[in-house]
Amino acid sequence: MKYYVSVLAGAMSYGILSTIVVLAYGEGYKLGEVVGTQLITGFILSWMLALYTRFNIKRKQNNAGKSPIAPAHVFQKLTWKQRLMLMAAGTPTVITGLVYYQSLRYIPASLAIILLFQFTWISVLIQAVSKRQRPNKVTLFTLVILFGGTLLAAGFLEQGLAEFNGLGIALGLMAAVSYSLFVLFSGKAVPSAHPAFRSAWMVTGGLVLLCILFPPTFLFNGLIWSQLLVFGLLLGFFGAFIPPVLFAIGVPHIGGDMAGILGAVELPVAVLLSAIVLHEHVSVLQWFGVIVVLLGVALPELHKLRVKRTSPSYS
Known part of the structure; x- marks a missing residue:
């Protein structure tokens, strides 16, 4: 249960970001400055956690006489190849942040998060292509529900596509692709390493890429x-x-499939904050669309549970 709560809380944290970014833009700050300060803060916090974890492990080893007090992967020393793999897996977070935050300059935060949320079906598509497996009927039905819910939640049916900025919509969808890659890679890159070290190296990779794209002049x-x-x-x-x-x-x-489903909580959190803090108009029809999207995301997992319970081996 704690692993489910962990992913759920992580997704809720992502739902807060769009509101903060819009407020930062309102104060006149630029994209590179906003994303740069975000990653530098994350870099410092991540390595503080990693160093504390290493210190704590060594202390427990000394106190216990090097007894087996934790899973074996806690004591694993990462090779440079593994570190580079983790750094590469962290780069999608930067791409996601850049294109997602840039989209907020052109479209409302409530719409931007709905476009970012298309990572749910994009993740399914990527996995289907990588595994060379055609999506089953449940998956295809789910995609139809997600598409319909997105049209409602984004307000396309009420206002029409002509009312929205094409560049902003394109950036939002690009962010969804990048976020899908992050969700998939975060679980596959050196899974045997301790989470604190995995996270620190992933954030490091993202920061290196950002400094290349946007030199951190705001530091000086x-x-x-x-x-x-x-x-x-x-x-x-x-x-x-x-x-x-x-x-x-x-x-x-x-697993990545379940992580994508739990990530659904990001959507209502972001839309709710956009309505309350940014005073963006979210109609009843749009909220209905949000609910439809959430149901569509949960449908595959609910189907799996139903099949498992009706299976002869389930007892």
């Missing part, structure tokens, strides 16, 4: 000591630190 011109620091701390904690750590703990144990 004094801008970091403005209100940007507050936004960076919030984004770093809820975006670059909490989700990777919790996903690193939970995804290897529950």
Whole structure:
């Protein structure tokens, strides 16, 4: 149960980000500054956790006379090949942040999160292609439900596509693809390593890529000591630190499919905050669409449980 709660809490943390980013844009900060402070904060917090974990392990080893007091992977020393693999697995978080946060300049936060949430069916599609397996009828039915729910939740049926910025919609969908890759890779990259070290190296990889794309000039011109620091701390904690750590703990144990389903909680959290904090209009029909999307995400897992319970071997 703790692994399910871990992934659930990580997804809820992601749901908070769009509101914080819109508030940061309102103060005049730029994309590179917002994402940069987020990742630097996440980098510091992640390595503090990793170093504390290493210290704690060594202390327990000394006290217990090196007795087996924890799973074997806790004591594993990562090779540079494994570290590079984890760093590469962390790069989708940067791509997701950049395109998702940029989309918020063109479309409402409530719409941006709905587009990002398309990672649910994109993840299914990626896994089907990688495994060379045609989706079954339940999966195809689920995709139809998700598509219909998205049209309702995004407000396309009420306002029409002409009312929305095409670039913003494209960026939101690009973020969904990148987020799908992160969810899948986070569970497959060196799963035997301790979650604290996995998360720290993944955040490190993301920070290296970001510094190449957007040199962190805000660290030297004094801008970091403005209100940007507050936004960076919030984004770093809820975006670059909490989700990777919790996903690193939970995804290897529950699988990418279930992680995608639990990630559904990100959608209502983000839409609710957009309505309350940013005062964005979310109609009753859009909320109905959100519910339809959530039901569509849960449908495959509910089908699996039904098949398992009706199976002759289930007793």
